[in-house]
Amino acid sequence: MEEKRTNSGPELLVSLERGSGRPLRAQLEDALRAAVQQARLRPSDHLPSTRALAADLGCARSVVVDAFAQLVAEGYLVARAGAGTVVAPRAGAGLRPAPSRPAEPTYRYDFRPGVPDLRLFPRVAWRRATAEALDSAPAATLGYIDPAGARPLRQALAGYLARVRGVAASADEVMVVAGIAHGLGLLYRALRVAGVAEMAIEEPGGAEQRMLVRRSGLEPVPVDVDGEGLRVDDLERTGVRAVLVTPAHQFPLGAVLSPRRRAALVDWARRRDGLIVEDDYDAEYRYDRRPVGAVQGLAPDRVCYLGTASKTLAPGLRLGWLVPPPVWAGRIVEVRRRTDLGTSVVDQLALARLIDSGNLDRHLRRTRPVYRDRRDALVRALNAHLPEATVSGVAAGLHAVVRLAAGTDEQRVLRSAAQRSIRVAGLSPAYLRGSSAGCGLVLGYAGVNESAMPEAISMLAEAVHET
Amino acid sequence: MEEKRTNSGPELLVSLERGSGRPLRAQLEDALRAAVQQARLRPSDHLPSTRALAADLGCARSVVVDAFAQLVAEGYLVARAGAGTVVAPRAGAGLRPAPSRPAEPTYRYDFRPGVPDLRLFPRVAWRRATAEALDSAPAATLGYIDPAGARPLRQALAGYLARVRGVAASADEVMVVAGIAHGLGLLYRALRVAGVAEMAIEEPGGAEQRMLVRRSGLEPVPVDVDGEGLRVDDLERTGVRAVLVTPAHQFPLGAVLSPRRRAALVDWARRRDGLIVEDDYDAEYRYDRRPVGAVQGLAPDRVCYLGTASKTLAPGLRLGWLVPPPVWAGRIVEVRRRTDLGTSVVDQLALARLIDSGNLDRHLRRTRPVYRDRRDALVRALNAHLPEATVSGVAAGLHAVVRLAAGTDEQRVLRSAAQRSIRVAGLSPAYLRGSSAGCGLVLGYAGVNESAMPEAISMLAEAVHET
Numbered sequence: 039m040e041e042k043r044t045n046s047g048p049e050l051l052v053s054l055e056r057g058s059g060r061p062l063r064a065q066l067e068d069a070l071r072a073a074v075q076q077a078r079l080r081p082s083d084h085l086p087s088t089r090a091l092a093a094d095l096g097c098a099r100s101v102v103v104d105a106f107a108q109l110v111a112e113g114y115l116v117a118r119a120g121a122g123t124v125v126a127p128r129a130g131a132g133l134r135p136a137p138s139r140p141a142e143p144t145y146r147y148d149f150r151p152g153v154p155d156l157r158l159f160p161r162v163a164w165r166r167a168t169a170e171a172l173d174s175a176p177a178a179t180l181g182y183i184d185p186a187g188a189r190p191l192r193q194a195l196a197g198y199l200a201r202v203r204g205v206a207a208s209a210d211e212v213m214v215v216a217g218i219a220h221g222l223g224l225l226y227r228a229l230r231v232a233g234v235a236e237m238a239i240e241e242p243g244g245a246e247q248r249m250l251v252r253r254s255g256l257e258p259v260p261v262d263v264d265g266e267g268l269r270v271d272d273l274e275r276t277g278v279r280a281v282l283v284t285p286a287h288q289f290p291l292g293a294v295l296s297p298r299r300r301a302a303l304v305d306w307a308r309r310r311d312g313l314i315v316e317d318d319y320d321a322e323y324r325y326d327r328r329p330v331g332a333v334q335g336l337a338p339d340r341v342c343y344l345g346t347a348s349k350t351l352a353p354g355l356r357l358g359w360l361v362p363p364p365v366w367a368g369r370i371v372e373v374r375r376r377t378d379l380g381t382s383v384v385d386q387l388a389l390a391r392l393i394d395s396g397n398l399d400r401h402l403r404r405t406r407p408v409y410r411d412r413r414d415a416l417v418r419a420l421n422a423h424l425p426e427a428t429v430s431g432v433a434a435g436l437h438a439v440v441r442l443a444a445g446t447d448e449q450r451v452l453r454s455a456a457q458r459s460i461r462v463a464g465l466s467p468a469y470l471r472g473s474s475a476g477c478g479l480v481l482g483y484a485g486v487n488e489s490a491m492p493e494a495i496s497m498l499a500e501a502v503h504e505t
Numbered sequence: 506m507e508e509k510r511t512n513s514g515p516e517l518l519v520s521l522e523r524g525s526g527r528p529l530r531a532q533l534e535d536a537l538r539a540a541v542q543q544a545r546l547r548p549s550d551h552l553p554s555t556r557a558l559a560a561d562l563g564c565a566r567s568v569v570v571d572a573f574a575q576l577v578a579e580g581y582l583v584a585r586a587g588a589g590t591v592v593a594p595r596a597g598a599g600l601r602p603a604p605s606r607p608a609e610p611t612y613r614y615d616f617r618p619g620v621p622d623l624r625l626f627p628r629v630a631w632r633r634a635t636a637e638a639l640d641s642a643p644a645a646t647l648g649y650i651d652p653a654g655a656r657p658l659r660q661a662l663a664g665y666l667a668r669v670r671g672v673a674a675s676a677d678e679v680m681v682v683a684g685i686a687h688g689l690g691l692l693y694r695a696l697r698v699a700g701v702a703e704m705a706i707e708e709p710g711g712a713e714q715r716m717l718v719r720r721s722g723l724e725p726v727p728v729d730v731d732g733e734g735l736r737v738d739d740l741e742r743t744g745v746r747a748v749l750v751t752p753a754h755q756f757p758l759g760a761v762l763s764p765r766r767r768a769a770l771v772d773w774a775r776r777r778d779g780l781i782v783e784d785d786y787d788a789e790y791r792y793d794r795r796p797v798g799a800v801q802g803l804a805p806d807r808v809c810y811l812g813t814a815s816k817t818l819a820p821g822l823r824l825g826w827l828v829p830p831p832v833w834a835g836r837i838v839e840v841r842r843r844t845d846l847g848t849s850v851v852d853q854l855a856l857a858r859l860i861d862s863g864n865l866d867r868h869l870r871r872t873r874p875v876y877r878d879r880r881d882a883l884v885r886a887l888n889a890h891l892p893e894a895t896v897s898g899v900a901a902g903l904h905a906v907v908r909l910a911a912g913t914d915e916q917r918v919l920r921s922a923a924q925r926s927i928r929v930a931g932l933s934p935a936y937l938r939g940s941s942a943g944c945g946l947v948l949g950y951a952g953v954n955e956s957a958m959p960e961a962i963s964m965l966a967e968a969v970h971e972t
Contacts, residue, residue, distance in 0.1 A: 060668075068668065075673045075802055112671060112798035113767030126764075128771045128803070156644035164851075165639045172632045177623035180819035201527075201535065204579060206542045216683075220845035253843040297593075300580030304595045331579035335542055336595070352647035354850035376720040378687035382849045383821030384631075 054095055062097050066105040074114045074125055085115065085123045146459035147494040151290070151437040151482030152349075158405050159352045163397045164388060171387035179387070185380040186371055187214030187359075190390040195359050198393050199345065203321060204331025205361060206338045213360040213370065214381050217353070218319060218346045219250060221360040222282075224377070225315065225342055226254035228369040229280060237315075238273055238281035242468030244289050247282060247317070260470040263288055267295035270302040280313040285333050286321035290439050290468050290480045292431015294330055303333065307340040313363070314341045320349045320435040322402055325410035329434070339363050347389065349436060350402060357381065357389055408488075409436060415488045416481065419495035424502060436484040439465060446477035447505055454501035460494065521562055529564050533572040541581050541592055552582065552590045613926035614961040618757070618904040618949030619816075625872050626819045630864045631855060638854035646854070652847040653838055654681030654826075657857040662826050665860050666812065670788060671798025672828060673805045680827040680837065681848050684820070685786055685813045686717060688827040689749075691844070692782065692809055693721035695836040696747060704782075705740055705748035709935030711756050714749060714784070727937040730755055734762035737769040747780040752800050753788035757906050757935050757947045759898015761797055770800065774807035780830070781808045787816045787902040789869055792877035796901070806830050814856060816903060817869060824848065824856055875955075876903060882955040883948065886962035891969060903951040906932060913944035914972055921968035927961065 052069045054062050073079040085091070088106060092099040106123055109115040116126045179188060186192070192209040199205035199212070215221040226237070237251045241260035251258040261272045261281065268283050283303070285295035295303070307314050314333060321329050334343035338361075346358035362370055374380075392398045413433060420427050426443045442451070448464040455462050465478025486494050519536045521529050540546040552558070555573060559566040573590055576582040583593045646655060653659070659676040666672035666679070682688040693704070704718045708727035718725040728739045728748065735750050750770070752762035762770070774781050781800060788796050801810035805828075813825035829837055841847075859865045880900060887894050887907060894907045909918070915931040922929050932945025953961050 064668075067671075071671050071798070071802060072673075075805070108795060108798070110764055111761075113764050113771070113800065113803050114798075116764070116768075126768055126803075128768055128775065153648050156647045159644065159647050161639045165636050168635050168639075168851075169632050172628045172635075177626065180623045180626050180821035181620050182815075182820045201531075204534075204538050206539075216845045216848070223844045250843065294578070297577055297580050297583070301583075301593055301595055304580070308595065328575060330575070331538070331581075333580065335538060336580050336593075338542070348649075353649045353846075354647035356845070356847055356849045376717065377690045377844055378683045378823070379820075380823055381683070382823045382852045383819075384635075385849045385852060 052095060054097070062095075063101045063104050063108075066095070066097075066101060067108055070105065070109055071112075071114055079125050081125050081127045083125045085125070087122060145456075145461040147461070147490065147497070148485050149460065149462045149479075149481045149483065149494075149498075150485070151463055151480045153353065153482060153485060154349050154351075154405075154436060155408070155484045156352055156354075158408065160392075160397065160401045163392060163401065164351075167388040167391035167395070167397065168384060170391050171384060175383075175387055179383055183380055183383055185374050185378070187212065187381065188383050188386040188390070190394075191386040194390040194393040198398070199332075199343075199359075199361070203318060203329075203345070204335040205343055206335045207343075207361045211338075211361055211364070211367065213362065213367070214386055215358045215360050216356040216378075216381050217348055217358040218317060218344045219246070220356075221344045221358055222247070222250055222315070222317075223254060224370050224373050225360070225362070225366070226251065226256055227373045227377075228366060229313075230255050231369065231373070234280055236276075236278045236280070238276055238278040239470070240268055240283060240288060241470055242290060242465065243282070243284075243470075245467040247289075248470060251282070258470060263291055263293065265293055266299050267293045268299060268303065270299055270306055273303075274306055274310075279310055280315065282315045282317060283333075284317045284319065286318055286330055287324075287432065287434045289317075289319065290437065290465065292434065292437075292439060294432055294434075295333070300333055300336065304337045304340060307337060312340065313366070316341050316343045318343060318345045321345075322350050323406060323409055323435050325406065325413060325433040334361060339365075342366060350398070350405075351389075355385055355389075357385060409484060411488045412483045412486060412491065413438065415491035416483045416486075416495065419492045422492070423496045423499035437480055437482040440479045440481055441465070442477040442479065442502060444476045446502065448477040448479075450505040451477065451479070451502050454504050455498055458497050458501055460498055460501065462498065519562060521564065529562075530568045530571050530575075533562070533564075533568060534575055537572065537576055538579075538581055546592050548592050548594045550592045552592070554589060612923075612928040614928070614957065614964070615952050616927065616929045616946075616948045616950065616961075616965075617952070618930055618947045620820065620949060620952060621816050621818075621872075621903060622875070622951045623819055623821075625875065627859075627864065627868045630859060630868065631818075634855040634858035634862070634864065635851060637858050638851060642850075642854055646850055650847055650850055652841050652845070654679065654848065655850050655853040655857070657861075658853040661857040661860040665865070666799075666810075666826075666828070670785060670796075670812070671802040672810055673802045674810075674828045678805075678828055678831070678834065680829065680834070681853055682811075682825045682827050683823040683845075683848050684815055684825040685784060685811045686713070687823075688811045688825055689714070689717055689782070689784075690721060691837050691840050692827070692829070692833070693718065693723055694840045695833060696780075697722050698836065698840070701747055703743075703745045703747070705743055705745040706937070707735055707750060707755060708937055709757060709932065710749070710751075710937075712934040714756075715937060718749070725937060730758060730760065732760055733766050734760045735766060735770065737766055737773055740770075741773060741777075746777055747782065749782045749784060750800075751784045751786065753785055753797055754791075754899065754901045756784075756786065757904065757932065759901065759904075759906060761899055761901075762800070767800055767803065771804045771807060774804060779807065780833070783808050783810045785810060785812045788812075789817050790873060790876055790902050792873065792880065792900040801828060806832075809833060817865070817872075818856075822852055822856075824852060876951060878955045879950045879953065879958065880905065882958035883950045883953075883962065886959045889959070890963045890966035894969075904947055904949040907946045907948055908932075909944040909946065909969060911943045913969065915944040915946075917972040918944065918946070918969050921971050922965055925964050925968055927965055927968065929965065 054065050088102040092102045192212045195212045196209045236259050237256040238261050239258045240263050248258050259276050259278050262269045334341040343361040347355050427440045430439045463480040521532050555569040559569045659679045662679045663676045703726050704723040705728050706725045707730045715725050726743050726745050729736045801808040810828040814822050893910045897906045930947040
């Protein structure tokens with residue numbers, strides 16, 4: 039590296055690095071452009087003559103001439119006949135310092151719900167699936183594709199969802215999206231375009247799902263949940279004609295929608311021309327018995343089904359799927375054309391391979407006992423260290439809801455846990471109307487090893503008892 | 506495979522495949538679920554007793570008991586005390602035949618603009634980049650990430666865009682999106698939220714870009730383009746305060762925004778508190794000289810810059826980037842939180858590797874002469890076979906605009922070309938107000954080999970002369 043301060047005209051610190059591989063001309067352009075952008079050279083400042091600058095820098099004059107010509111073409115410099123080259127009058131103002139962004143804190147024990155153990159992501163299988171997809175995909179599949187998804191994945195998903203979730207759909211009816219939130223966002227916009235103004239949601243339910251309803255311009259209308267899941271009689275009373283439900287594993291309380299409620303929900307949809315939005319976010323994980331199939335299979339014309347790879351594989355893949363009733367499919371594609379032109383085709387083809395090769399099933403068989411053991415360890419540790427706490431819901435998914443003794447202050451528990459480097463979520467944000475059920479915690483146990491569970495929960499118990 | 510027609514109760518064609526690896530119980534569930542979904546079993550139909558069905562199928566009774574219990578839980582069947590098991594009253598109606606979708610026609614010579622030669626996609630380098638990304642990424646990067654993008658890619662892009670396009674942005678200011686259309690869709694929604702109602706666009710311009718403006722609820726206002734690019738004096742007269750421009754290579758005519766127009770555009774934005782939306786879709790491809798740098802570098806506070814991997818790599822990756830002025834960044838992220846939670850992190854990390862390793866530069870160095878040769882061959886062939894045609898624009902990008910003799914009927918040329926299995930696009934859809942410039946064609950030459958060009962253009966000339 040050789041730094042030169044030019045002798046002629048304004049002082050100009052230009053660093054040219056010989057042997058860097060980047061041409062001197064490009065380096066000079068970069069340096070001058072940056073000087074203008076950072077206001078070291080100001081509008082109307084005179085530049086040295088090309089001859090003088092070339093002599094200063096020890097480079098050929100043509101290098102400087104070329105660089106000046108380029109920056110004139112880009113609008114940074116202006117060549118004035120007989121007056122040399124000056125900085126353009128309007129150039130460079132408006133640069134600002136980069137905002138600094140606080141880093142996410144890290145926790146010793148992270149019970150954040152909704153995230154699988156990312157250490158279990160099948161990197162080798164995914165890498166192989168990607169390589170196979172890249173090796174075998176016809177060139178045309180890398181072009182602009184059907185925004186509804188790549189055919190091999192839609193076919194693989196139709197088979198997988200029929201087999202694993204009892205979903206009734208052909209490949210044409212499966213739409214690939216970038217996760218459930220993306221799919222819901224598309225659906226909500228389609229609903230709004232169709233004049234729908236309200237969306238019934240479970241109470242309690244996911245706070246983020248509720249925010250998404252609001253941000254999409256729909257009014258969330260809470261409907262109570264009990265041990266059998268959504269109270270369809272309550273839904274009926276609201277008069278709302280679209281409802282978001284989590285039948286396989288109610289979020290957050292963990293109930294499974296009972297057979298009679300399923301029948302009542304489908305009946306409601308048929309009588310009221312209603313739409314059931316089925317969020318099947320973590321249904322692959324059930325530990326005590328086989329997962330209960332999707333409501334969609336009972337009434338494909340009434341249910342918009344949504345699933346995701348975020349819990350079974352990793353949220354970072356941004357892969358999910360949507361199976362809308364036929365009457366909504368075209369409207370959702372229309373919304374999508376306004377927002378994005380589809381999802382990464384390489385990832386789509388990789389997931390298709392992962393499913394078709396049986397590697398997704400193998401991954402699920404491998405991870406299910408890991409999470410079951412963590413859940414069991416969690417329940418044991420709670421019994422030992424927080425015997426007053428009750429755990430609700432079936433043995434499924436990646437989180438458990440724990441209710442604490444009446445009078446416990448949820449916010450204080452969260453703060454006290456955070457001081458011990460434990461991240462837990464409170465139950466109260468799950469309620470729109472506010473809860474009368476007292477203090478609760480939502481514990482995502484996927485990210486805490488079985489062996490670490492006793493210590494993590496004993497520390498959490500300390501945090502609870504301190505308050 | 507062994508097919509059994511049951512003897513008791515309704516006729517029930519159930520296929521159980523022993524040795525298929527799928528448990529008999531699961532196969533029986535699938536078969537019964539499908540029978541209900543496809544209305545072969547109708548609401549209130551009686552099922553055989555578990556004992557009879559087990560005998561018919563030659564399986565243990567527990568298999569049938571389990572399968573029935575599962576389907577009761579899912580809502581397909583109802584167990585009636587003393588009356589056996591019946592199909593649930595509401596189950597199964599509403600299944601519909603899969604819609605059949607017409608396949609895209611394929612052409613012998615495809616001059617569709619906007620798509621690179623997908624056969625040139627660097628599969629080996631991309632596979633290696635993906636593998637390296639998967640091997641080295643910390644587990645946490647596979648979780649829910651910043652919707653604005655993965656840090657390694659934002660860093661790589663900030664460096665790449667500064668070096669190759671003269672863009673002034675820190676990593677924090679670069680936002681990863683799923684292509685330019687996605688980025689524009691986010692921006693337009695943010696503009697609408699802020700009360701903006703109109704968007705100035707180039708006339709002629711991209712028909713799809715114009716549709717996206719309309720679909721986003723903004724009114725497109727055409728501004729004329731000449732040999733120096735956008736006519737800023739025309740823009741001024743419209744009173745509109747946001748404009749979409751393609752300064753590096755005007756789409757479709759191919760002009761480069763001149764130095765004085767750049768200065769005038771930035772001046773306009775500063776005086777009128779205006780926003781310049783810079784669509785830098787194919788700027789990496791310039792064949793006669795170095796590409797002219799982005800306008801964004803001149804006025805980072807006034808320009809929302811957009812770029813994409815769709816032309817340099819492949820549209821199927823769905824990767825693009827957005828560098829908004831600081832005042833718009835937060836609003837765009839807010840819109841994004843309503844629509845999706847980000848872009849595939851594996852692809853993002855792979856692109857970061859491709860850039861950091863120098864493989865993207867190598868790919869560009871390798872493909873630039875290929876496209877330049879195709880463009881040269883196109884121009885030669887046009888001179889030979891369609892001497893009355895004029896080619897407009899600089900030697901850049903992946904398409905050329907050809908104007909035909911006055912009085913030629915554009916629609917008839919397109920139809921006549923299609924009959925010869927040649928896909929070309931007409932110029933007239935590029936005009937909002939309608940063109941007085943007569944018949945034109947937009948020829949995307951990226952997908953036609955140099956050696957095939959003479960024949961392709963001679964066939965196109967036949968199509969033109971026939972009309």
